[in-house]
Amino acid sequence: MRSFESPSAANKLALSRLISEVENETSAGKAALDECFTRSGRAHLIGVTGAPGTGKSSLVNRLAQLIRREGKQTVAIVAIDPSSPFTGGAILGDRVRMRDLSGDPGVFIRSMASRGELGGLARATAGVVQVLDAAGYDLILIETVGAGQSEVDIARLAHTTIVVESPGMGDDIQAIKAGILEIADILVVNKADRPGIENTERALRANLELGYSHRVNGKAGHAGFTENNAAVEPKDWVPPVIKTIATEESGFPELIKAIADHRDYLQNSGLLAQRVRERLMDEFEHLLRHTLVQNWRAQTSTERVSQVMDAVFTRKRSPASAVEELTRSLN
8 A cells, every 4th residue: 555645635626636737638737647657557447337327336436435444545536427429518427426435535536528539438537547646546446438338448548347237237148249248357247136136147157158268368358359369278367246236335345355356366467567568558559649640730731631621522532542642741
């Protein structure tokens, strides 16, 4: 556990303002990220994802409460809310659900709008997590938008990824589709007091038994399966299936233990360092793409773009040839 030096309201206010600078990509925010990077890399990043309605916010709230009850670790929560595709606004209502944590000096809660980003995270999420890491928080819980099956970016950011399911969310096969379970390090069946819990648990366990041999080392295939990936051996980590009821604290001691066990597994196997390298490379490539686009826009006149796009609109040239034409000066 690291020493926590920012429990006061004044320091939390300063931290909130710094995070706003990072979100808005100001020069002050970029300078702060450069400074924070050298002080980060010690927090355990825990991603929480799953379909809307599975109780992710309630689970994160209860998990943070119980971790803080032990008083050994500080907790930061980053909750991503979807932005409206029409107005661009976001409700940022997760802090309302987490009012029980508001008076705890060892907890920091930040809601972020996705700002149109796909994959469940906002573009600035990695930077915000880096600031919180440098601020001294031991555990950082990252709750994704809850977009569903395509929401896998969290697996590239977090050390431990928790996928939350619940009974009554559709047929049991729905939970197995499109890779959302393949990113799980821990599977949680929340709202376990609902009818159908046995069927949901059975479907998840069957999926693990049938498909886990195809998972791969490192981030368990999160960067994409290739023939060059080494298959996971039976001795390696197999995601546990844990049943929880957030309103009753049921199953949370097992969940907290599973998180600790997974971190120990990553450290002892050497996969923690590998995941960190993969995450930093992914962040580098993401920032590189963003920077290249920004530089291209600054160097290319809107009139030139309009001329080329007029040819596309009249189908005199293809979008691919338009891109080639407009980026030729960068080669």
